[in-house]
Amino acid sequence: MRIATWNVNSIRQRLDHAVRWLGETRPDVVCIQEIKCQTEAFPKEAFEALGYNVTVHGQKGFNGVALLSRLPLEDVTHGLAGDDGDEQARFIEAVVSVKSGVVRVACIYLPNGNPPDTEKYPYKLGFMERLSAFAAERLKLEEPLVLAGDFNVIPEPRDAADPAAWTGDALFLPRTRQAFRSLVNLGFTDALRATSDAGRLFTFWDYQAGAWQRDNGIRIDHLLLSPQAADRLIATGVDKHVRAWEKPSDHVPVWADFSIAA
DNA sequence: ATGTCAGCATCGTGCTGA
Numbered sequence: 416m417r418i419a420t421w422n423v424n425s426i427r428q429r430l431d432h433a434v435r436w437l438g439e440t441r442p443d444v445v446c447i448q449e450i451k452c453q454t455e456a457f458p459k460e461a462f463e464a465l466g467y468n469v470t471v472h473g474q475k476g477f478n479g480v481a482l483l484s485r486l487p488l489e490d491v492t493h494g495l496a497g498d499d500g501d502e503q504a505r506f507i508e509a510v511v512s513v514k515s516g517v518v519r520v521a522c523i524y525l526p527n528g529n530p531p532d533t534e535k536y537p538y539k540l541g542f543m544e545r546l547s548a549f550a551a552e553r554l555k556l557e558e559p560l561v562l563a564g565d566f567n568v569i570p571e572p573r574d575a576a577d578p579a580a581w582t583g584d585a586l587f588l589p590r591t592r593q594a595f596r597s598l599v600n601l602g603f604t605d606a607l608r609a610t611s612d613a614g615r616l617f618t619f620w621d622y623q624a625g626a627w628q629r630d631n632g633i634r635i636d637h638l639l640l641s642p643q644a645a646d647r648l649i650a651t652g653v654d655k656h657v658r659a660w661e662k663p664s665d666h667v668p669v670w671a672d673f674s675i676a677a
Numbered sequence: 678a679t680g681t682c683a684g685c686a687t688c689g690t691g692c693t694g695a
Contacts, residue, residue: 477683
């Protein structure tokens with residue numbers, strides 16, 4: 416079973432890329448972030464035609480997430496618990512049934528948090544706290560669980576081509592990285608780091624200043640695995656070639672393969 | 678430090694968010 420995550424930066428602008436990429440890699444479950452449209456405007460049929468079940472949590476203009484799965488999506492929840500006043504569409508949780516039991520997946524678009532001296536940064540930290548509370552509860556189930564998405568967190572200096580350039584940025588502030596470590600330390604495995612010692616393992620390159628051409632990237636799209644998922648992890652990959660397609664997203668797909676039979 | 682992109686309100690272009 417392959418589980419992937421991709422921040423597409425507008426699904427309507429990226430539909431051709433999404434269809435092309437799905438045809439190439441045939442993932443079983445896909446977490447999509449930044450669809451930038453309302454639920455009704457999501458091109459659901461294009462994915463259903465490729466054999467996917469689809470659930471969408473959209474909003475007008477910004478944010479928005481979707482979850483695709485070849486197997487039926489069960490127990491779908493839109494929105495992260497812990498703040499009834501949170502209007503931003505950034506979270507979907509669902510379960511798929513497999514031969515060995517279930518696999519639980521959460522699709523996450525964590526807030527960017529910049530600039531840090533505004534209300535945006537406490538919102539980010541609050542979201543991370545709510546995510547940790549959610550994760551701690553779900554770990555008690557002792558299921559294969561994958562938290563996948565755009566975390567907007569650069570975990571360590573080696574996750575940036577030029578870490579000094581990110582000093583003071585909400586993606587790299589010590590407080591941000593501490594909150595990310597607290598989440599991981601609940602018992603999660605960072606799938607990419609568990610399977611690769613490669614340097615320059617980036618998932619995002621800014622549109623500006625020739626960041627892609629200079630390989631001035633960062634690693635902010637992650638798959639965090641519960642122990643039961645980590646024990647079945649076989650391999651991971653970053654579909655970097657997608658960033659070279661015409662009119663690309665600034666993020667590329669990241670995936671993990673598991674020895675779990677559908 | 679920097680050379681961008683997308684959606685929106687509104688119909689040419691500035692604002693927001695990333």
